[in-house]
Amino acid sequence: MTSFRSVFPVLALCWLAVFFDGMDVNIYGAVMPYMLDDAGLGMTAADAGTIGSWTTFGMLIGALLAGNVTDWLGRRPMLVASVVLFSLGSGLCAAAGSAGLFGAGRFVAGLGLGGLMPLCLAMVLEFAPPRRAALTAGLLMTSYHAGGMAATGLGMTLAPAAGWRWVFWAGVLPAVIAVPLLLKLLPESPGVLLARGRRDEAYAVADRYGLPRPAPVVAPAAGAKGRLAAIRALFRQESRWATPLLWLASFCGLLLVYGVSTWLPQMMRSSGYGLDSSVSFLMVINAGGIVGMLIAGRTADRFGAVRVSAIWFLLTAAGALLLRNQLPLGVTYLVVAVTGVWLFSAQVMVYAATGTVYRDSERAAGLGWVTGVGRTGAIVGPWLIGVLAQNGNETWGFTAFALTGAVGATAIALVPLARRLSGPRPQSPATVTAKA
Structure with missing residues (x-):
């Protein structure tokens, strides 16, 4: 046991x-x-x-x-x-x-x-x-x-x-x-x-x-042929529209994670905060991230990963818009901390939602591709804010983050509708609950 x-x-x-x-x-x-x-x-x-x-x-x-x-x-x-x-x-x-x-x-x-x-x-x-x-x-x-x-x-x-x-x-x-x-x-x-x-x-x-002894039927698939079949399966009828939506949500989530992790201190410095305070905001947002990770999973177990991820994305967007303005230092610390609660766990909930979309045999490939495509967002985020910073527009990065959060929320919120339009779910509810 x-x-x-x-x-x-x-x-x-x-x-x-x-x-x-x-x-x-x-x-x-x-x-x-x-x-x-x-x-x-x-x-x-x-x-x-x-x-x-x-x-x-x-x-x-x-x-x-x-x-x-x-x-x-x-x-x-x-x-x-x-x-x-x-x-x-x-x-x-x-x-x-x-x-x-x-x-x-x-x-x-x-x-x-x-x-x-x-x-x-x-x-x-x-x-x-x-x-x-x-x-x-x-x-x-x-x-x-x-x-x-x-x-x-x-x-x-x-x-x-x-x-x-x-x-x-x-x-x-x-x-x-x-x-x-x-x-x-x-x-x-x-x-x-x-x-x-x-x-x-x-x-x-x-x-x-x-642990239960592993059975051959659930062992990792070997060979290029098996991997190619797993990728094709992501676009079978019941998941063909959900797959690109999950990819888009992951792109947005990782753009936010790596854009903020790379540029937050410099963006805050450009907004008028002191050097020490600007660097300390990175510590505060990560402290918020720890709180978010502790509550997101339990909240998703109760209300569903898709719903939680969508709300978390929207709250991240709201936090980014608030940070466009130079607020009193104590208020800014509070906004940064609360934004960290939502920002990082929004992406983790995308992964949790992905686990409920695919069949058992497709789940590993599905998670791998959601993560891999999301990495392109991680590439775009630091580059995009760097371009804005080079032109003296670092504060526009907060607007870019807010728009990204809104797009991520829309994409993940549409996943249930896409699955309903595509056809019936291939797994039983009991299996879904156990795997999610």
């Missing part, structure tokens, strides 16, 4: 890995104002936006590579490789003597960051009790925002005193701390072990953690 105790060791190790993921993603936004002031680096606002997009482009490639080689190499080795890559990228950034070399370091870091989050989510959901899946995913995602807060703390303390490079040197620590723990303590996925023909090991891991 699977219990929450059985998933705790896996959750703790993945939490640590995702903590460092969140720290690395947010480090750039936390130190960008200091980097733009560094004449020796020669970075312009347009360069900063392009480099942010290169990071997320690396994440897109990393996610695709990880998804395609995990069945061959296993999830644990891929997790370790991801941590090593983004730590290496952080070291390259710390040593970079030009904006171009710094961008190369961020691209390398992105390769590692892209594969880590999906792998950790897959691991904890496989080991989690079915009735605690949403709670487990929410707990895991708090680590990303805790890492973002740590990055902001490093930016506020190390960057003014020792320079922005030391913040990136701190980003090398994951390879020293997390990699030995993952190699020693993290089990391999029973499903992946079975798919690779290691049945005895798969059963041993399942028995040790109180």
Whole structure:
């Protein structure tokens, strides 16, 4: 019988890995104002936006590579490789003597960051009790925002005193701390072990953690032919209209997540706030993100992931519009914190909604493509705000974020209508409830 105790060791190790993921993603936004002031680096606002997009482009490639080689190499080795890559990228950034070399370091870091989050989510959901899946995913995602807060703390303390490079040197620590723990303590996925023909090991891991023994019919599909069939299945009659809507919602969600994570301090600085206050807003919005992750899953269990995601997107849009105006500092902190509650978990609820749309055999491909297409939004967001910043229009970024939130809300809200128009659902309600 699977219990929450059985998933705790896996959750703790993945939490640590995702903590460092969140720290690395947010480090750039936390130190960008200091980097733009560094004449020796020669970075312009347009360069900063392009480099942010290169990071997320690396994440897109990393996610695709990880998804395609995990069945061959296993999830644990891929997790370790991801941590090593983004730590290496952080070291390259710390040593970079030009904006171009710094961008190369961020691209390398992105390769590692892209594969880590999906792998950790897959691991904890496989080991989690079915009735605690949403709670487990929410707990895991708090680590990303805790890492973002740590990055902001490093930016506020190390960057003014020792320079922005030391913040990136701190980003090398994951390879020293997390990699030995993952190699020693993290089990391999029973499903992946079975798919690779290691049945005895798969059963041993399942028995040790109180999991049902994996059956061949639910093992990960192997081969290019199986993957191609899974992609085609996303556009079968009952999901052909829901699929592009989910893709659009994910695009909007990740544009918001990475646009805000990269540019919020500089945007707030351009709005008239002091440098220290501007950087601290990144910590506040990530604190709001932790609260959001803790409440979003339970709220979605009661009211439905689609409804919660749509409302969360609209509330994010409202928060972005409020931030266009220079409010009293205390009010601004409150608006930023509350916006963080909605912004980050709106995207997570898109993933939860995706899990209710597809058949069991299509769910992994569906989630993979929703995540992958969403990564294009993660590329566009930093680039778009960089273009606005280069022309002295950083505050227009808040309007862009508000419009994005409205489009995301519309797209995810139309998913139930699209499914009704396409035909009956292929699964029973009991299966939907268990998987959502």
